[in-house]
Amino acid sequence: MMEATPPTDSVAENIRATVPWLKLMGVVNVIGGALGALTIWGVVFAWLPIWLGVVLLRTAQQAEVWVRSGDPAGLADLTRRLRTCFFVASVAAVVGLVLAALGTVTATVIGLGLSRWLLRWRGG
């Protein structure tokens, strides 16, 4: 059994203050993902904000438990959930970057094709 140290007010206070924002972001992401799933293209990527939202809500729940108990295993569980949060956020960032790159290439190709068509139309 690990020896417990005196309460660390600063760390616990930081975590306590983060909980409402974690909950807010969790709810917003779940609702955003659910709304995205209603669209045709959105359904392809809707799982990502829903997953992130669920992970954020679970992190908030674990943070509340740890702030109440101060249990060392609770802190390990909290850091594990935070790690998952940032992993999912990183996946979302990668997906966003890929989509942005694809969008840029598509827009460039369409733009070039359109300008060529306009030039031909004006000339012809």
Next chain:
Amino acid sequence: MEQPAAVQTSLPASRANARAMSGWLRFIGIVTLISGVLQALSIVGIIWAWLSIWLGVLLNQASAGARGYADRGDEPPLDALTAKLKTCFTLIGIVTIVAIAVSLIAGAVWLVIFATGGMGLLLERLRELGG
């Protein structure tokens, strides 16, 4: 206000999680920072680019805190990590609330424009301008 009964912060599992977390935090931090710099290069984006840059810096500082905690297992880096994460989530939360409010206001404005037949007037005016 409830306080934790006792806090043991140097559990090996927590430190291993913090080490794994630091990499993801750094990645998101760098992506956010670069996106902020790119936004700042545009004329309109400069208004909110500082938010992305600030968030990117905070995430990188949180990553440094996570790495410090993973290496040493003592409390100051854990305190720094949680403080930076608190600021990050607060910032993201406030930006989200503002974005939702702006979207709702914009939606309401469009609804009023459609309901009062303003769209027809707008199109008519545009047609007049176009000759």
